[in-house]
Amino acid sequence: MSELKSDRNEQTPQIPEEELTAQTVEEVQADPTEEDLSPEDFEIIGKNLEKMESISRPSLTFWQEAWRRIRGNRAAFISLILLIIYGLLAIFAPMLSQYGFDQQDAYSMRAGFSLEHWLGCDALGRDLWVRVWMGARVSLTIGLLAAIINSLIGTVLGGFCGYYGGKLDMIVMRIIDVIYGIPSLIVCILVMVVLGSGVESLIIAMVIVGWTGTCRFTRGEVYRLKEQEFVLAAQVMGEPVATIIIRELIPNIMGLLITNLTMAIPGAIFQEAFLSYIGLGISPPDASWGVLAKEGTKMLQVAPHILYVPAFFICTTVLALNQLGNGLRDAFDPRLRGTE
Amino acid sequence: MTKYILKRVGISLITIFVLVTAVFFLARLMPGGPFNDPKLSEAARENLSAYYGFDKPVLEQYITYLGNLLSGNLGFSTKYPSQTVNQLLASSFPYSADLGIRALCLAISFGLVFGIMSALNRGNGIDLFFVIVAVIGTSVPDFIMGALLQYFFAIEWGLLPIAEYKGFAYTILPSIGLGFYTMASVSRIMRASMLEVVQQDYIKTARSKGISRFRVTWKHQIRNAIMPVVTILGPTVAAVLTGTFVIESLFVIPGMGKYYVESVQNNDYSLILGMTVFYGAFLVFCNMVVDILYGIIDPRVRVAGK
Numbered sequence: 001m002s003e004l005k006s007d008r009n010e011q012t013p014q015i016p017e018e019e020l021t022a023q024t025v026e027e028v029q030a031d032p033t034e035e036d037l038s039p040e041d042f043e044i045i046g047k048n049l050e051k052m053e054s055i056s057r058p059s060l061t062f063w064q065e066a067w068r069r070i071r072g073n074r075a076a077f078i079s080l081i082l083l084i085i086y087g088l089l090a091i092f093a094p095m096l097s098q099y100g101f102d103q104q105d106a107y108s109m110r111a112g113f114s115l116e117h118w119l120g121c122d123a124l125g126r127d128l129w130v131r132v133w134m135g136a137r138v139s140l141t142i143g144l145l146a147a148i149i150n151s152l153i154g155t156v157l158g159g160f161c162g163y164y165g166g167k168l169d170m171i172v173m174r175i176i177d178v179i180y181g182i183p184s185l186i187v188c189i190l191v192m193v194v195l196g197s198g199v200e201s202l203i204i205a206m207v208i209v210g211w212t213g214t215c216r217f218t219r220g221e222v223y224r225l226k227e228q229e230f231v232l233a234a235q236v237m238g239e240p241v242a243t244i245i246i247r248e249l250i251p252n253i254m255g256l257l258i259t260n261l262t263m264a265i266p267g268a269i270f271q272e273a274f275l276s277y278i279g280l281g282i283s284p285p286d287a288s289w290g291v292l293a294k295e296g297t298k299m300l301q302v303a304p305h306i307l308y309v310p311a312f313f314i315c316t317t318v319l320a321l322n323q324l325g326n327g328l329r330d331a332f333d334p335r336l337r338g339t340e
Numbered sequence: 341m342t343k344y345i346l347k348r349v350g351i352s353l354i355t356i357f358v359l360v361t362a363v364f365f366l367a368r369l370m371p372g373g374p375f376n377d378p379k380l381s382e383a384a385r386e387n388l389s390a391y392y393g394f395d396k397p398v399l400e401q402y403i404t405y406l407g408n409l410l411s412g413n414l415g416f417s418t419k420y421p422s423q424t425v426n427q428l429l430a431s432s433f434p435y436s437a438d439l440g441i442r443a444l445c446l447a448i449s450f451g452l453v454f455g456i457m458s459a460l461n462r463g464n465g466i467d468l469f470f471v472i473v474a475v476i477g478t479s480v481p482d483f484i485m486g487a488l489l490q491y492f493f494a495i496e497w498g499l500l501p502i503a504e505y506k507g508f509a510y511t512i513l514p515s516i517g518l519g520f521y522t523m524a525s526v527s528r529i530m531r532a533s534m535l536e537v538v539q540q541d542y543i544k545t546a547r548s549k550g551i552s553r554f555r556v557t558w559k560h561q562i563r564n565a566i567m568p569v570v571t572i573l574g575p576t577v578a579a580v581l582t583g584t585f586v587i588e589s590l591f592v593i594p595g596m597g598k599y600y601v602e603s604v605q606n607n608d609y610s611l612i613l614g615m616t617v618f619y620g621a622f623l624v625f626c627n628m629v630v631d632i633l634y635g636i637i638d639p640r641v642r643v644a645g646k
Contacts, residue, residue: 174351174354174355174358177355177359177624178355178358178359178362180575180623181355181356181359181363181616181619181620181623182359182362182363182366182616183363183600183604183612183615183616185600185601185604185605186363186366186367186370186604186612187366189370189371189604190366190369190370193369193370193371266478266479270481273481273483274481274483274586277483277586278585278601290481293481293483293484294483297483297484297487300487300488300491301491301495304491307484307487307488311480311484314479314480314481314484315476315479315480318478318479319475319479322475322478322479
């Protein structure tokens, strides 16, 4: 502040006449009239009690304010629109195309972009446009569901651990340490033995090992918040513990949780890609973005577009989720609420 | 401090014991056995099982395994006969660790510098450039990154050898492939953390005391901002040093990474458990080092006081 003021004082006299802004012109012109004013020129009008208490602008709820701020953040808003478009294309594109996702065309193997095959064909002559959106169904479903279920379990359990602390906390944290050490491949294989291979098994396997991150994170945040006055107030009013955790504590870390969620979706997409890469996830002719990218890496020297197309969609989706996550973090940050 | 470390070590040992127990029985639940080869005759399979002791009751096997584990013996591999798990780990860990250390040095040094530069130049071209690098790093899966690195640097431009591990030039591509993701996340976390710290009151206090801008950035801002980076380093170091399947198989490096997948696919019980114990102990150790580092970097965290 002090820097700003001193700068202004030094610079004002040096500003040449033509560069004066409208405001400074007014100030200069208003100066002489200041001396003519006397106390009689002013009148005491008293307080307007009704107007003092009135709220001049409509109050915004938490979600309205967040939505307003997301719209204001260009990168986050574009990301949101892009993700919605991807979602819609994943649902409708395979239905509307003339090709099936496993339909082979021997005459257009490894074909490049064309009007017939918009994104070209893969090594077996299957249309990549359809395969990419079939893959999007699998990858986006796994990403969304695994991340959401993980977050729900982790949040509730982490909330209780952080609130109670002590023995419960100690035991759950050690269980998390153990789960972290168990090879995730064993979990995947065992789930597939019980449920058969498929998208559901992948999601369940990811949930079994994946809730630990959110749980640890929520526990830490609740641990930090639970000493604050609003929790004490709720305790004094006799709210049950579950209500305190769900109604008081979790809304306070909602922004961080949602940010965490958007960052967890890419993690799940990557994990599915890895499992497909080693042959445990989705198996061809079914497609996921991981399967498509794996097929593409084999053809890199002959027809690089077979890798570039799925890689492009993986990267843009992850990029959009990251940008959306950043935007959401700003939108939900209570310290920024009411500013701008 | 000594008491705290002793307590941590005690809890860690219990954790590893539970982990070994869980993995021991989970591995036995998996379909098939270690001798799945259809060419084996029934008699040969029985003989092999008897030789490795798999014909005994599971509980007895478990107790034998625990006894061996206490004396540091991880048992025999069934996939690589004539080699003990100890030998397999001892011959492969140096490669993984070597690659991992190179990747980490690359990731941490560049990640920190990128993050700091990005935060100090917030909003201009330099910031945008580093943010884009970080975004690319966190949004490309490692097998795509590895394949692209090989394709461009080794095949298209012929600058670096494509695979194997026998000299400095051979280490460059796999180190980048392995470290790029970590570098990108370190840089992102560092940037966010720097921007958070710069708004704190103690930075204003330091500036208003007349401390130079460079000194405030170096002694106050960076030192406080580095904490979240230290936190993620525990699990990251453990994961990177004990090898990764994708990068090691792409670049044909004889490290530990392939055993994570191979041992599970082959039902090689001793090797699965050996990998689990090794990784688990390493992870626990790294997390403990991180917690102790916390106290050294941040005087507000008094480890001994807990």
